Amino acid sequence: MATGWAGDDAxxxxxxxTxxxxxxxxxxKLHHxxxxxxxxxxDAPIPEARRKAVPGVRLCVSCQEVQDRAESESSGYNRRGSKDSQLR
Structure with a gap:
């Protein structure tokens, strides 16, 4: 079936x-x-267990949570939309 200019698997x-x-x-974004x-x-101490678990860790748990929350609010992904709305 012809689809115009787009290929069949476009x-x-x-x-x-994406x-x-x-x-x-x-x-x-992964630290090394x-x-x-x-x-x-x-400037809070980062526990040794966290340093072992997360290579290249730069933030304590509290600061990391704040950063993660800020990033997730501005991620720009439409996670609730239909498949078609995400392709635009």
């Missing part, structure tokens, strides 16, 4: 590209190397 290609971009963005002993925001 929608799937767009979905795949997923790949999200994976690249998430990986770029040794973690800090003190939080870079509030």
């Amino acid at each position: 929608v799937q290609e767009q979905i795949d590209a 997923v790949e971009d999200a994976i690249k963005r998430a990986r770029s 190397g040794p973690g800090l002993e003190r939080c870079e925001e509030c």
Whole structure:
């Protein structure tokens, strides 16, 4: 069936590209190397267990929660919309 200028699998290609971009963005946010002993925001000590569990950790749990909350509020993803609304 002819679909105009778009190929038969254009929608799937767009979905795949969106997923790949999200994976690249998430990986770029991961820290590498040794973690800090003190939080870079509030200077509170970061427990050794957290430093072992999260390589490259830079924030204490409290500051990390604040940052995660701020990022999730402005993530820009339409998680409740239909599949078609996410493809625009």
